Amino acid sequence: MIMGDYPDCFIIGLPKAGTTALYNILTQSSEVFDCPVKEPNFFLPEGVTPAGVRNQHDYVGLYSEAKDNKLLSIDASISYAHFPDSLEKIVKVKPDAKFVIILRRPEKLVLSQYQQMRYGLFEECESFRLAWVDRITNGQPASGNYQFARNYPESGAVGSILEKVMAVVPSDSLKILIYEEIFSQESKDIIMLSDFLGIQPFEFRMKKVNTRKEPASKIVHRLIIKDSWIFKLFRLLVKKIPFISPGHVRRFYDKKMVKPLDASLSDYGELEIEKYFEAEKRKVEDLLSKKIPSWWC
Structure with missing residues (x-):
C-alpha cells in the first residue's frame, strides 16, 4: 500500500458504543477537521460494508484540507476494531497514528447493534430473540453486508476484540474508553483524550444520536x-x-x-445474555487492570 498523508487519528469502534457522539464532540474543537465522510472504511476488506472509499488517492484527498490548515484529521470507520488485518495496514502506513476505541457493556451493545441492523434493513429476523438464537445456533450470517455486526455473540465479545486490538496497536498509540464512563456528567475522559490527541481542551455540547x-x-x-x-x-x-x-x-x-424501539434487556432474560458475556467483561477488566462497576449493576 502506498504511503501518504493518512489521517492522524482513527476511531476504530465499537459500533453502537457512542462513536458518533464522540466524533461530534471532537469536531467541535477548532483544532479538529470535520471530514465530509465520517466513515470512509478504506482499510476494510471488500464486501464488509455497502459504502466506502476504495481509491487511495480519493481517500487521502478527503483529508487534504486538514493538512493545509494544520488540523487534526480523524477517520471514524468504526468497524476497524473487528478486523486486525485492517489495523495492521494502518499501523504500517501511518506508524504515528493515534487509535481510539470505545467499549460498552456487551449485553446492551449487541441489542443496540441489532436495532441498528434492523433500521438499516440488514437484519431479517423480526426480533432480537430470534436473531440471537439463530446466531448462537448457526453462527455468522453467510451473506449480506455487515455480517460481523449481525453475529451478535461475536460482535459483543468485547474482551476478545480488545485483546486483538492491543496485540496490533502500540500501547502508547491506543486510548481505550468506556461508554458508561465517558458520557457521564463527571467524566474527565474528554479532557484526557484531548491531551492524548495533542489538542487543547475545549468546550463542547453533548448531543444524543442514533436513538433506537x-x-x-x-x-x-x-x-x-x-x-x-x-x-x-x-x-x-x-x-x-x-x-x-x-x-x-x-x-x-x-x-x-x-x-x-422500546425493547430492553429485561425483555430477554431467558436468553441469559448477561451470563453469556461474563467472561468477556472480566477479560476487559483484566486487560485494563481496573473494575467497571457499571457493567455489573
Whole structure:
C-alpha cells in the first residue's frame, strides 16, 4: 500500500458504543477537521460494508484540507476494531497514528447493534430473540453486508476484540474508553483524550444520536434512506429549490414515519445474555487492570 498523508487519528469502534457522539464532540474543537465522510472504511476488506472509499488517492484527498490548515484529521470507520488485518495496514502506513476505541457493556451493545441492523434493513429476523438464537445456533450470517455486526455473540465479545486490538496497536498509540464512563456528567475522559490527541481542551455540547428506532414502512424506508438511487436523485433535484433540502426530508421522515424501539434487556432474560458475556467483561477488566462497576449493576 502506498504511503501518504493518512489521517492522524482513527476511531476504530465499537459500533453502537457512542462513536458518533464522540466524533461530534471532537469536531467541535477548532483544532479538529470535520471530514465530509465520517466513515470512509478504506482499510476494510471488500464486501464488509455497502459504502466506502476504495481509491487511495480519493481517500487521502478527503483529508487534504486538514493538512493545509494544520488540523487534526480523524477517520471514524468504526468497524476497524473487528478486523486486525485492517489495523495492521494502518499501523504500517501511518506508524504515528493515534487509535481510539470505545467499549460498552456487551449485553446492551449487541441489542443496540441489532436495532441498528434492523433500521438499516440488514437484519431479517423480526426480533432480537430470534436473531440471537439463530446466531448462537448457526453462527455468522453467510451473506449480506455487515455480517460481523449481525453475529451478535461475536460482535459483543468485547474482551476478545480488545485483546486483538492491543496485540496490533502500540500501547502508547491506543486510548481505550468506556461508554458508561465517558458520557457521564463527571467524566474527565474528554479532557484526557484531548491531551492524548495533542489538542487543547475545549468546550463542547453533548448531543444524543442514533436513538433506537425502526421504520414504520420498509418499502418507504428503502426509498428514502441515503444510499438509495431515489434519494441520490432527489439530492440533485432539490439543489434548485432553495427552501427544501434532503435534510428537511430526512428529518420529516424520522419524525413521521419512524417508530421508536422500546425493547430492553429485561425483555430477554431467558436468553441469559448477561451470563453469556461474563467472561468477556472480566477479560476487559483484566486487560485494563481496573473494575467497571457499571457493567455489573
